[in-house]
Amino acid sequence: MPVRGGLADPVMDDFDFIIVGGGSAGCVLANRLSADPANRVLLLEAGGKDNYVWIKVPVGYLYCIGNPRTDWCMSTEAEKGLNGRALKYPRGRVLGGCSSINGMIYMRGQAADYDGWRQAGNPGWGWDDVLPYFTRAEDHYDGPSPVHGSGGEIRVEKQRLRWDILESFRAACGEASIPLIDDFNTGDNEGASFFQVTQRSGWRWSASDAFLKPVRGRANLKIVTGALVDKVVVEQGRTVGVAYRLGNTSHIARAAGEVLLSAGAIGSPAILERSGIGDAAALSALGIDPVLNAPDVGANLQDHLQLRCAWRVSGVATLNQRAANLFGKALIGMEYLLRRSGPMAMAPSQLGVFTKSHDRYATANLEYHVQPLSLEAFGGLLDPFPAFTASVCNLRPESRGTSRITSADPGTAPSIRPNYLSCEEDRRVAAQAIRQARGIVSQPALARFHPEEVRPGMALQSEEELQRAAGDIGTTIFHPVGTAAMGAVVDHELRVKGMDGLRVIDASVMPTITSGNTNAPTMMIAEKGAEMVLSAAKR
Incomplete structure (x- = not known):
């Protein structure tokens, strides 16, 4: 043959x-x-x-x-x-x-996700059932443990960078009663930590x-x-x-x-x-x-819609100014060439936060991707001032959409309709998420950087205004x-x-x-x- x-x-x-x-x-x-x-x-x-x-x-x-x-x-x-x-x-x-093109974040989700699959009539898909398949293929930087594997194909490492603004945001989470944890992949990811990555x-x-x-x-x-x-x-x-x-x-x-x-x-x-x-x-x-x-x-x-909230700051380094000129870009390139670290080794998001938008949720229903940069839209130019982004998404949207072909030709793209924010609960969670992000940023750990909200903007306060703002700044997180x-x-x-x-x-x-x-x-x-x-x- x-x-x-x-x-x-x-x-x-x-x-x-x-x-x-x-x-x-x-x-x-x-x-x-x-x-x-x-x-x-x-x-x-x-x-x-x-x-x-x-x-x-x-x-x-x-x-x-x-x-x-x-x-x-x-x-x-x-x-x-x-x-x-x-x-x-x-x-x-x-x-x-x-x-080959994603954000490289290694994230399993919550035990309750898979237990929900099993309880919906899919035997063999509960957390205890699937955990061995996660660990079997994993090569975790910290070695084997009850929840991690070693020697598998998927290399999971810490990120090779540090930003004061991210450390301060994590500290602000602690001040806002969000626990500071080391690992998102134990079955309960509630807390603030740095993402582990497939690098x-x-x-x-x-x-x-x-x-x-x-x-x-x-x-x-x-x-x-x-x-x-x-x-x-x-x-x-x-x-x-x-x-x-x-x-x-x-x-x-x-x-x-x-x-x-x-x-x-x-x-x-x-x-x-x-x-x-x-x-x-x-x-x-x-x-x-x-x-x-x-x-x-x-x-x-189903997809995760992220709301890219951003704050202007002062007195702290962000990528906006580090990459603002040729000299800064050259230093970034040299750091990567010499040490495989720094901004060129960055995943799109570095700090993660999982928390609840309301105490009626049994587990965290929000995820933050916090970045030492800001821009109008993904792939666009960085803002011409120092800033950070706290992008927040509803982890379990109720909105459901469709992806359907419009032609028998395989070269024709399908019609993709996610129906984002089509459910009242999703709109309510979006407004709560923006308010919660503001609450974290208002904590003492960030006060010395004088954060000023640039997106969506503090002028928007009512439920109606925040829900509309979510539609203006929301974008897919590619899930x-x-x-x-x-x-x-x-x-x-x-x-x-x-x-x-x-x-x-x-x-x-x-x-x-x-x-x-x-x-x-x-x-x-x-x-x-x-x-x-x-x-x-x-x-």
């Missing part, structure tokens, strides 16, 4: 497993499924190789997001809850997927670095980049392969075992719909023959999940309901969003999903 490791000529053969999407989940699956040399594994990635230098340098996310080389450059539809604004919606277009010695450590590159030479693993998947091939109610495009050529790969969709919360439901698996009436209107009426495909979209949810589209073993030989294994299967950043949970889902696939193959 002419299958060999690495990028190969697209000679069509039968495989045991076909993985669609070489992102965070797909890299884990490729590693685990190809560990047995008897398994013939094909990994199809629509994007390119991850050999772009800015993928490796942590601050390079600024040059990867919005860059068609590494990002699909999608956008939402205009959102009523955002006062008519549409948002850019980055999705990784490269091996490693979003782990190795000051370099980004993506899912491709961790899982794919060490095994790409396996003779039974074939990796094809630039492979745009059109649809899965269904024969007599069973998925038997995948149709995809490589340049101007169409190809079909067949699977003797299973097809695994790992194209993400936007990509996977789009492939299902193009395959005729979705809302039958809507697909027929697009000229697609329905194969399985599954109206929940593409529904239940879409739920569009092929367990219990609705897939069962608790991630098998598509009503279709043999097909699973979805990525963030789209989350029935509810986790209370934190979603990359680590996505890799955990793939770790557990791979075990399910291998177990089924032995039956």
Whole structure:
């Protein structure tokens, strides 16, 4: 069989497993499924190789997001809850997927998140069930413990920088009765601490670095980049392969075992719909023959909306002035070259805070990403004055949206409608979050820097004004999940309901969003999903 490791000529053969999407989940699956040399594994990635230098340098996310080389450059539809604004919606277009362009924050969420999945009718997905899958793949800087692993593929380290403004904000949290903790990943993340990151010695450590590159030479693993998947091939109610495009050529790969969709919360439901698996009436209107009426495909979209509150300060260093001239930028570059530290080693957010917007919540429902900088919008110019940002998001939004195709053409982006702030409770929490951020900043630890609110601005005080302000300053934090949810589209073993030989294994299967950043949970889902696939193959 002419299958060999690495990028190969697209000679069509039968495989045991076909993985669609070489992102965070797909890299884990490729590693685990190809560990047995008897398994013939094909990994199809629509994007390119991850050999772009800015993928490796942590601050390079600024040059990867919005860059068609590494990002699909999608956008939402205009959102009523955002006062008519549409948002850019980055999705990784490269091996490693979003782990190659994201903020590198290693965050599992809360034990209650997973216990909620289990209690909703998904056995095997409680906190005690999933913790071993987190620790198995982890290489934690502090070594093994009951909640951390050592020697695994995912390197987790402390950030290699220090800012007085962040230390002071953390102290202000303590003064505001928010506990100061060391680790967000124990099952209860309430408190203030510095984010741990998926980096190795000051370099980004993506899912491709961790899982794919060490095994790409396996003779039974074939990796094809630039492979745009059109649809899965269904024969007599069973998925038997995948149709995809490589340049101007169409190809079909067949699977003797299973097809695994790992194209993400936007990509996977789009492939299902193009395959005729979705809302039958809507697909027929697009000229697609329905194969399985599954109206929940593409529904239940959840995302974290961050409110980027910012304060001007004095008497303390922030990135705004450090990077304001060529000399400052040169010093930043030299620090990274010599020590792999400083602003170029920064994740987009350094200090985290998890807390409650109201005491009616049993666990923290807000997450702050605190940064020693400020700007009007992500990717824009830094403000011309020293400032910091305390970006806060509702961890468990009630608003639900959709991601649905508008064409049978795989080159056409889907219509993404998150419906941010469409629920009254989400608007109420948004106003509470802004007020709480103001309360933290008013503490004595920050008083000596004379913070002055620049966004949204202290002139806005009423509930109505703050809710509207949330729509003006809110932006995605890039955590879409739920569009092929367990219990609705897939069962608790991630098998598509009503279709043999097909699973979805990525963030789209989350029935509810986790209370934190979603990359680590996505890799955990793939770790557990791979075990399910291998177990089924032995039956």
